[in-house]
Amino acid sequence: xxxxxxxxxAILDAALELAATKGITGTTMDEVAELAGVAKGSLYYNFSSxxxxxxxxxxxxxxALADSLRTAKGELRGWPAIEALVRQLLDRIVANAPxxxxxxxxxxxxxxAWQQTLFALRHEALAVFEEAIDETDVPxxxxxxxxxxxxxxxLLAGLEWLVFEPERSRDEVAAAIxxxxxxxxxx
Amino acid sequence: xxxxxxxxxAILDAALELAATKGITGTTMDEVAELAGVAKGSLYYNFSSxxxxxxxxxxxxxxALADSLRTAKGELRGWPAIEALVRQLLDRIVANAPxxxxxxxxxxxxxxAWQQTLFALRHEALAVFEEAIDETDVPxxxxxxxxxxxxxxxLLAGLEWLVFEPERSRDEVAAAIxxxxxxxxxx
Numbered sequence: 001x002x003x004x005x006x007x008x009x010a011i012l013d014a015a016l017e018l019a020a021t022k023g024i025t026g027t028t029m030d031e032v033a034e035l036a037g038v039a040k041g042s043l044y045y046n047f048s049s050x051x052x053x054x055x056x057x058x059x060x061x062x063x064a065l066a067d068s069l070r071t072a073k074g075e076l077r078g079w080p081a082i083e084a085l086v087r088q089l090l091d092r093i094v095a096n097a098p099x100x101x102x103x104x105x106x107x108x109x110x111x112x113a114w115q116q117t118l119f120a121l122r123h124e125a126l127a128v129f130e131e132a133i134d135e136t137d138v139p140x141x142x143x144x145x146x147x148x149x150x151x152x153x154x155l156l157a158g159l160e161w162l163v164f165e166p167e168r169s170r171d172e173v174a175a176a177i178x179x180x181x182x183x184x185x186x187x
Numbered sequence: 188x189x190x191x192x193x194x195x196x197a198i199l200d201a202a203l204e205l206a207a208t209k210g211i212t213g214t215t216m217d218e219v220a221e222l223a224g225v226a227k228g229s230l231y232y233n234f235s236s237x238x239x240x241x242x243x244x245x246x247x248x249x250x251a252l253a254d255s256l257r258t259a260k261g262e263l264r265g266w267p268a269i270e271a272l273v274r275q276l277l278d279r280i281v282a283n284a285p286x287x288x289x290x291x292x293x294x295x296x297x298x299x300a301w302q303q304t305l306f307a308l309r310h311e312a313l314a315v316f317e318e319a320i321d322e323t324d325v326p327x328x329x330x331x332x333x334x335x336x337x338x339x340x341x342l343l344a345g346l347e348w349l350v351f352e353p354e355r356s357r358d359e360v361a362a363a364i365x366x367x368x369x370x371x372x373x374x
Contacts, residue, residue, distance in 0.1 A: 022298065023210050023296075024210075025209065025212045025213035107291070107346075108350050109210075109292075110350065142363045145355070145360055146344075146364070146367045148343045148344040149363065152341070152342055152343025153343075153367075154336070154339070156336065156338060156342065156343070157332050157336035157339055159294075160335035161332060163295050164331075165332065176333050179325065179329070179333060180368060180369065181340075181368065182367065
């Protein structure tokens with residue numbers, strides 16, 4: 001059991017690292033096996049196809065992100081919840097930059113075998129933001145677009161930080177992002 | 188001249204359409220030639236390599252975006268400029284959804300032959316937002332992260348709209364995004 005989990009872990013990590021640099025389309029199963037240090041037979045024993053591998057990888061990565069957002073929100077409501085979610089998402093982006101890059105590039109692809117999975121996961125992660133926004137006084141039906149807006153602000157600013165301004169502190173970046181955000185009823 | 192321009196145009200449009208669906212890595216020169224309806228010789232006569240083709244495509248697309256943002260800002264300063272830029276960026280996303288999708292996926296790739304070009308273009312588009320943010324009272328040095336934050340909010344919410352909630356009106360989406368944004372001094 002431990003052995004299998006270690007192998008799966010190595011494969012998922014290698015797949016993520018390669019895809020973050022070369023894109024999913026540009027990544028081959030041969031490269032995944034090589035970087036993971038496993039035989040090709042073992043790779044295909046664990047994941048029957050490249051589609052299945054990347055679906056599992058996104059499921060795990062985005063699922064863990066959604067869980068961590070849910071935990072960060074906890075009992076908080078409205079704006080304090082949004083502040084906590086912004087900080088948590090930023091921490092997750094730093095902790096897993098390859099996943100953040102991959103999400104930015106995959107989130108609106110509509111041609112993938114794992115589209116349904118990604119759609120469900122995306123919805124799960126955004127739902128926590130949507131809930132917090134709904135707890136403020138926004139008109140019904142707007143929270144979805146607003147959640148994407150807040151999520152997009154943090155995702156792009158977080159990647160900007162990692163890729164182009166890594167010398168800044170997390171608190172400084174969180175403050176700069178929060179200084180561009182508010183949630184108020186739309187008119 | 189007219190003939191050459193038409194051919195180039197067809198090639199650039201085909202390359203963008205294919206890349207928005209399949210990613211740049213997943214797009215071949217054969218497919219570009221076929222969709223553009225040009226012979227392969229003509230394709231390579233206009234663009235000597237796939238890298239050169241996509242560099243030209245991004246240069247044109249992101250360059251035009253930056254120009255349109257600059258025009259939208261015009262003489263406006265501070266928050267009114269930001270409101271105008273949000274609406275303009277949203278209009279550009281609707282007018283050229285494939286480019287918006289491609290930007291979301293390419294903007295943080297650091298392994299491309301055209302990285303320098305993309306970096307310069309990205310900077311050019313963000314600079315207009317940065318300028319407007321600088322015209323409010325934000326502390327020096329924060330405007331870069333804040334510009335990415337605002338740009339990210341509009342890009343992701345705009346794509347959310349196009350891909351998942353196309354029945355909404357542009358004004359409704361602009362209002363929802365603006366309801367999540369403000370720019371205030373941090374600290």
